[in-house]
Amino acid sequence: MKLNIIKLFMLLLIMSVTAAARDQIVYITRTGEKYHLEHCSSLRRSKIKITLSEAIKKGYEPCKICKP
Numbered sequence: 001m002k003l004n005i006i007k008l009f010m011l012l013l014i015m016s017v018t019a020a021a022r023d024q025i026v027y028i029t030r031t032g033e034k035y036h037l038e039h040c041s042s043l044r045r046s047k048i049k050i051t052l053s054e055a056i057k058k059g060y061e062p063c064k065i066c067k068p
Protein backbone atom coordinates (compact mmCIF):
# COMPACT_ATOMS: atom_id res chain seq x y z
CA MET A 1 0.00 0.00 0.00
CA LYS A 2 2.76 2.40 0.94
CA LEU A 3 4.53 1.59 -2.32
CA ASN A 4 1.45 2.53 -4.34
CA ILE A 5 1.37 5.97 -2.74
CA ILE A 6 5.01 6.48 -3.69
CA LYS A 7 4.26 5.39 -7.26
CA LEU A 8 1.33 7.80 -7.43
CA PHE A 9 3.48 10.62 -6.13
CA MET A 10 6.16 9.88 -8.72
CA LEU A 11 3.54 9.89 -11.47
CA LEU A 12 2.22 13.27 -10.35
CA LEU A 13 5.75 14.62 -10.26
CA ILE A 14 6.46 13.42 -13.81
CA MET A 15 3.16 14.88 -15.03
CA SER A 16 3.90 18.30 -13.54
CA VAL A 17 7.37 18.30 -15.09
CA THR A 18 6.03 17.53 -18.57
CA ALA A 19 3.35 20.20 -18.16
CA ALA A 20 6.05 22.72 -17.34
CA ALA A 21 8.03 21.65 -20.41
CA ARG A 22 5.00 22.27 -22.62
CA ASP A 23 4.74 25.81 -21.33
CA GLN A 24 8.38 26.62 -21.95
CA ILE A 25 8.91 30.20 -23.10
CA VAL A 26 10.27 30.66 -26.59
CA TYR A 27 10.57 33.74 -28.79
CA ILE A 28 9.29 34.53 -32.24
CA THR A 29 10.02 37.43 -34.54
CA ARG A 30 7.47 39.66 -36.25
CA THR A 31 8.24 38.32 -39.71
CA GLY A 32 9.84 34.90 -39.15
CA GLU A 33 8.26 31.48 -39.18
CA LYS A 34 10.50 29.96 -36.53
CA TYR A 35 10.63 30.05 -32.77
CA HIS A 36 13.84 30.66 -30.86
CA LEU A 37 15.59 30.47 -27.53
CA GLU A 38 16.23 33.76 -25.75
CA HIS A 39 19.92 34.04 -26.68
CA CYS A 40 19.49 33.37 -30.41
CA SER A 41 21.18 35.84 -32.76
CA SER A 42 18.13 35.81 -35.05
CA LEU A 43 16.16 37.73 -32.44
CA ARG A 44 17.95 41.02 -32.86
CA ARG A 45 15.21 42.71 -34.92
CA SER A 46 12.15 41.72 -32.92
CA LYS A 47 11.48 39.45 -29.99
CA ILE A 48 8.00 38.32 -29.03
CA LYS A 49 7.55 36.14 -25.97
CA ILE A 50 5.28 33.12 -26.48
CA THR A 51 4.84 29.69 -24.90
CA LEU A 52 6.16 26.69 -26.80
CA SER A 53 2.71 25.12 -27.07
CA GLU A 54 1.29 28.35 -28.48
CA ALA A 55 4.13 28.62 -31.01
CA ILE A 56 3.53 25.06 -32.23
CA LYS A 57 -0.23 25.68 -32.40
CA LYS A 58 0.35 28.73 -34.59
CA GLY A 59 2.51 26.71 -36.98
CA TYR A 60 5.95 27.97 -35.99
CA GLU A 61 8.90 25.65 -36.46
CA PRO A 62 12.04 25.33 -34.30
CA CYS A 63 15.02 27.44 -35.35
CA LYS A 64 17.97 25.51 -36.79
CA ILE A 65 20.52 27.78 -35.12
CA CYS A 66 19.43 27.75 -31.48
CA LYS A 67 17.47 24.46 -31.57
CA PRO A 68 14.70 25.19 -29.04
Ligand SMILES: [Zn+2]
Nearest residue numbers: 036040063066
Ligand atom coordinates in the same frame (compact mmCIF):
# COMPACT_ATOMS: atom_id res chain seq x y z
ZN1 LIG B 1 17.02 30.79 -33.29
